[in-house]
Amino acid sequence: MDGKLLEILNLRTYFFTEAGVVKALDGVLLEIDKGESVGLVGESGSGKSVTAQSVLRIVPRPGRIVGGSVKFEGEELLTKNEDEMRKLRGPKMAIVFQDPTTSLNPLYTVEKQLTDILMLHRDLSREDASKQALHLLDRVGIQDPERRLKAYPHELSGGMKQRIAIARALSCDPVLLFADEPTTNLDVTIQAQVLELLKQLQKELNMTMVMITHDMGIIADMTERVTVLYAGKVMEVAATPTLFKSPKHPYTEALLKAIPSVKQTRTLEVIPGNIPNLIEPPTGCVFHPRCKYAKDVCVKKEPELEKVTVGHFAACHFWRELELEGKRD
Amino acid sequence: MAWRRFRRNKSGLIGSAIVIFFILVALVGPYLVAYPPRSYQSLYEGDAGDPPSFKHPFGVEISGIDVFSETVDSTRNDLYVGLTATLITTLIGVAIGAVAGYFKGAVSDILLGVTQMFFVVPVLLLILLFARVFSVLVFKGLGLTLIVLILSFFGWSGIAFIVRGETLRLKETEFVQAARSLGARPIRLLFRHIVPNILSPVIVIATLDIAGFILTEVVVSFLGFGDPNTSTWGLLLNEGFPYVRTTWWVALFPGLAVVFCVLGFNLMGDGLSDALNPRLRE
Amino acid sequence: MRSGDRILEVDSVVKYFDVLERGIFRKKRVGEVHAVDNVTFHIFAGETLGLVGESGCGKTTAGKVILLLEEPTSGTIRFEGRDVVETFQHGHRDEIKQLRRSMQMVFQNPYNSLDPRMTVYDIISEAFAIHRHIPRSQWTDRVYELLRMVNLEEYHAERYPHEFSGGQRQRIAVARALAVDPKFLILDEPVSSLDVSIRAQILNLLIDLQKKQHLSYLYISHDLSSVRQISQRVAVMYLGEVVELASADELFDRPLHPYTQALISAVPVPDPDHETTRIILPGEVPSPINPPNGCRFHPRCPHATDICKDTPATFEDKLVQGHFVACHHADKFV
Numbered sequence: 001m002d003g004k005l006l007e008i009l010n011l012r013t014y015f016f017t018e019a020g021v022v023k024a025l026d027g028v029l030l031e032i033d034k035g036e037s038v039g040l041v042g043e044s045g046s047g048k049s050v051t052a053q054s055v056l057r058i059v060p061r062p063g064r065i066v067g068g069s070v071k072f073e074g075e076e077l078l079t080k081n082e083d084e085m086r087k088l089r090g091p092k093m094a095i096v097f098q099d100p101t102t103s104l105n106p107l108y109t110v111e112k113q114l115t116d117i118l119m120l121h122r123d124l125s126r127e128d129a130s131k132q133a134l135h136l137l138d139r140v141g142i143q144d145p146e147r148r149l150k151a152y153p154h155e156l157s158g159g160m161k162q163r164i165a166i167a168r169a170l171s172c173d174p175v176l177l178f179a180d181e182p183t184t185n186l187d188v189t190i191q192a193q194v195l196e197l198l199k200q201l202q203k204e205l206n207m208t209m210v211m212i213t214h215d216m217g218i219i220a221d222m223t224e225r226v227t228v229l230y231a232g233k234v235m236e237v238a239a240t241p242t243l244f245k246s247p248k249h250p251y252t253e254a255l256l257k258a259i260p261s262v263k264q265t266r267t268l269e270v271i272p273g274n275i276p277n278l279i280e281p282p283t284g285c286v287f288h289p290r291c292k293y294a295k296d297v298c299v300k301k302e303p304e305l306e307k308v309t310v311g312h313f314a315a316c317h318f319w320r321e322l323e324l325e326g327k328r329d
Numbered sequence: 330m331a332w333r334r335f336r337r338n339k340s341g342l343i344g345s346a347i348v349i350f351f352i353l354v355a356l357v358g359p360y361l362v363a364y365p366p367r368s369y370q371s372l373y374e375g376d377a378g379d380p381p382s383f384k385h386p387f388g389v390e391i392s393g394i395d396v397f398s399e400t401v402d403s404t405r406n407d408l409y410v411g412l413t414a415t416l417i418t419t420l421i422g423v424a425i426g427a428v429a430g431y432f433k434g435a436v437s438d439i440l441l442g443v444t445q446m447f448f449v450v451p452v453l454l455l456i457l458l459f460a461r462v463f464s465v466l467v468f469k470g471l472g473l474t475l476i477v478l479i480l481s482f483f484g485w486s487g488i489a490f491i492v493r494g495e496t497l498r499l500k501e502t503e504f505v506q507a508a509r510s511l512g513a514r515p516i517r518l519l520f521r522h523i524v525p526n527i528l529s530p531v532i533v534i535a536t537l538d539i540a541g542f543i544l545t546e547v548v549v550s551f552l553g554f555g556d557p558n559t560s561t562w563g564l565l566l567n568e569g570f571p572y573v574r575t576t577w578w579v580a581l582f583p584g585l586a587v588v589f590c591v592l593g594f595n596l597m598g599d600g601l602s603d604a605l606n607p608r609l610r611e
Numbered sequence: 612m613r614s615g616d617r618i619l620e621v622d623s624v625v626k627y628f629d630v631l632e633r634g635i636f637r638k639k640r641v642g643e644v645h646a647v648d649n650v651t652f653h654i655f656a657g658e659t660l661g662l663v664g665e666s667g668c669g670k671t672t673a674g675k676v677i678l679l680l681e682e683p684t685s686g687t688i689r690f691e692g693r694d695v696v697e698t699f700q701h702g703h704r705d706e707i708k709q710l711r712r713s714m715q716m717v718f719q720n721p722y723n724s725l726d727p728r729m730t731v732y733d734i735i736s737e738a739f740a741i742h743r744h745i746p747r748s749q750w751t752d753r754v755y756e757l758l759r760m761v762n763l764e765e766y767h768a769e770r771y772p773h774e775f776s777g778g779q780r781q782r783i784a785v786a787r788a789l790a791v792d793p794k795f796l797i798l799d800e801p802v803s804s805l806d807v808s809i810r811a812q813i814l815n816l817l818i819d820l821q822k823k824q825h826l827s828y829l830y831i832s833h834d835l836s837s838v839r840q841i842s843q844r845v846a847v848m849y850l851g852e853v854v855e856l857a858s859a860d861e862l863f864d865r866p867l868h869p870y871t872q873a874l875i876s877a878v879p880v881p882d883p884d885h886e887t888t889r890i891i892l893p894g895e896v897p898s899p900i901n902p903p904n905g906c907r908f909h910p911r912c913p914h915a916t917d918i919c920k921d922t923p924a925t926f927e928d929k930l931v932q933g934h935f936v937a938c939h940h941a942d943k944f945v
Binding site for chain 3: 190192196218264270
């Protein structure tokens with residue numbers, strides 16, 4: 001297939017709340033090739049989850065996509081109606097959510113939740129769907145799958161529920177998988193299990209995976225390319241090693257300096273201030289109030305996402321001049 | 330912040346307007362109407378049994394009682410029942426519920442059991458029973474205060490349950506734990522931290538209770554167990570019911586008053602519930 | 612207390628919770644949750660002891676027991692040499708108050724740990740109202756001083772919690788804890804609910820305050836990176852027991868207990884060159900109602916042998932001085 005699997009251009013998604021219009025995504029750009037493992041990193045309010053929701057067109061009210069373009073396999077998604085989107089969700093693209101407790105329906109058995117989807121999209125009989133479901137559970141490494149199939153979500157542990165959520169997402173062999181903070185609610189050792197599983201599955205199925213997280217460690221481990229989001233805008237896009245070693249955006253540099261590491265103690269550099277209010281975001285560059293390199297132009301003019309080199313982009317007026325520090329060895 | 334939400338809730342505002350209207354009528358009305366309570370004056374004026382007119386906006390009963398004056402006078406009495414009973418039951422309910430929820434052990438279990446017992450009692454039937462016995466013994470109908478007392482004695486269990494549940498939940502929240510670790514004693518925890526945070530559901534329930542208690546009074550008086558010397562809507566309905574085919578205005582207007590009053594409190598309660606509990610809306 | 616003295620001693624503390632079944636008239640005890648099972652450690656004055664573990668390991672319960680927010684089933688807790696449980700149960704009201712003032716806690720969830728109905732001023736000054744160690748005339752000044760200490764402004768005192776961000780609320784919680792002039796703070800996952808860029812602010816603040824106010828910390832967390840950042844020594848808990856305790860560098864660079872090894876290897880490292888050799892533990896964390904026999908970790912341990920199945924290992928520092936571990940085979944990893 002020629003061209004990118006997913007092309008997002010100038011995507012804007014706003015939430016129309018009582019308190020005002022929250023500009024959750026304000027001009028997001030993202031490009032993904034088939035088979036890539038891409039990271040979408042940002043803190044709360046960055047818009048990373050909303051991006052996935054926008055592609056799948058499942059943005060909750062009072063949110064609405066107000067502009068931009070999302071092209072999947074060459075086709076524009078934003079002009080499709082709900083029926084057309086429904087045909088895509090499952091067979092073409094899927095998502096694993098952060099909290100498996102709320103993303104699995106507590107009233108139905110695991111079997112029912114999996115077979116429902118299979119029967120809907122694959123037109124299988126109930127017995128065939130059940131067999132498929134069993135196979136899926138095995139695929140995601142669940143022991144004793146026959147028994148788990150008949151279980152209800154509340155009878156299962158967090159790690160197991162998340163595996164089932166993954167199984168459900170993969171049930172119709174999607175081309176594109178969004179993983180939205182899939183391990184944030186899990187214990188560390190269980191997180192390791194699930195991350196290993198995702199890595200393995202991605203390789204086996206040659207699946208395109210978008211890993212949405214705030215954890216730079218997961219980005220370093222699981223992704224080839226990464227996009228850094230802040231307050232609804234793209235700050236930097238780069239190959240993962242490049243982002244860590246030679247970041248070109250002050251936010252990326254600040255983020256890398258602020259995270260403690262389990263490998264060594266060091267002085268953490270604090271990013272002053274708070275995540276901005278998305279109803280009235282800062283003028284010019286949205287990061288300027290917290291940026292130690294900010295100058296006049298940063299307050300007045302919003303920087304464009306400029307090309308640093310092949311595959312490396314940064315939205316900063318001074319990326320050429322600044323000598324930013326990445327991870328030292 | 331909750332006010333902003335309340336202001337935007339149209340039904341809540343309408344309800345509050347109705348409630349305020351009735352309160353004004355109760356306060357000022359009796360001084361403005363033409364005839365004193367329970368007065369048969371119109372009989373002597375030759376207007377007995379007249380339909381609604383300019384002189385008698387709600388018509389006249391066959392007995393000569395002016396329906397409009399009576400309806401207005403009843404407002405004060407019915408609101409008195411509703412508001413007083415609610416006040417007392419809320420105080421009792423919060424006190425018992427908070428103690429039952431906060432403390433562990435025998436005290437809590439006993440209070441819970443007592444609350445459950447009171448909850449199951451059919452208050453209305455009890456009142457009617459009591460009224461029957463009372464009237465046989467004393468040859469009088471149940472006065473308002475007595476109704477209020479009975480309602481208060483039995484009507485607190487609903488609030489107590491809710492308060493107990495909320496107290497149990499709030500007890501474990503971190504800000505209560507923090508106050509405990511600062512050295513706060515149970516009384517301070519209960520009154521400074523827990524009770525202020527349960528006011529929201531309590532206010533909503535109390536508002537709806539007012540409507541409920543008023544309805545109970547209406548039923549009691551309608552069935553003839555109330556005091557025939559006290560003007561209440563129920564009494565009017567009782568007097569108007571046999572003659573619905575002829576002097577239909579006697580039952581209609583007090584009936585409408587009941588409907589609107591109850592509706593007003595219900596809408597207000599709904600609006601308050603939405604305003605104070607934004608989680609449901611999101 | 613001078614540095615080097617033990618400010619807190621936890622000795623063989625046990626906390627079991629009853630599992631009750633509701634009958635018609637009474638509740639029947641059908642089992643026990645072994646939340647904290649024979650935990651022993653101590654904290655030196657001026658140091659931070661990190662307490663790590665996953666959910667259900669008992670670390671939060673341990674914290675609550677130390678503060679006597681929960682009563683221990685058995686064991687001793689000594690603060691500055693005085694028996695804490697004794698004081699709470701039989702001591703003078705003044706003694707209890709003094710103890711409460713010396714030990715404070717900062718809770719995990721900044722959205723829940725401040726009373727939504729009270730202003731910041733009320734929240735912080737409540738400490739003064741309870742303990743009356745400052746005359747009323749000085750309350751406002753002291754509140755402003757505390758706010759400044761945590762890098763907040765004086766005008767914040769008039770606001771309500773919901774007007775603040777998570778990081779700011781956590782600072783208010785710290786200010787409240789400091790309002791009683793404590794010597795010892797238990798920090799229960801203080802940064803876990805906060806954004807990455809805010810975590811550093813709070814961690815640095817805590818480290819700073821520790822130096823300025825000569826505080827001792829018990830830092831409870833499942834986030835090993837922040838634990839390493841702030842702690843001098845670290846204890847690892849699994850299913851209610853402490854399985855390893857050593858200086859931070861010792862523990863992270865040379866973990867001797869297989870669980871600690873798996874835990875550390877599971878943390879994603881923000882370095883693309885880092886070779887991830889994750890030790891994947893099979894299965895789930897078993898229930899603390901029926902912990903396994905012998906060494907509690909044996910069902911999931913890649914190095915378990917027969918002896919591990921029946922005999923619990925002793926918690927000792929025979930192999931490396933100051934490095935305590937409870938494992939039959941720790942010698943393999945030295």
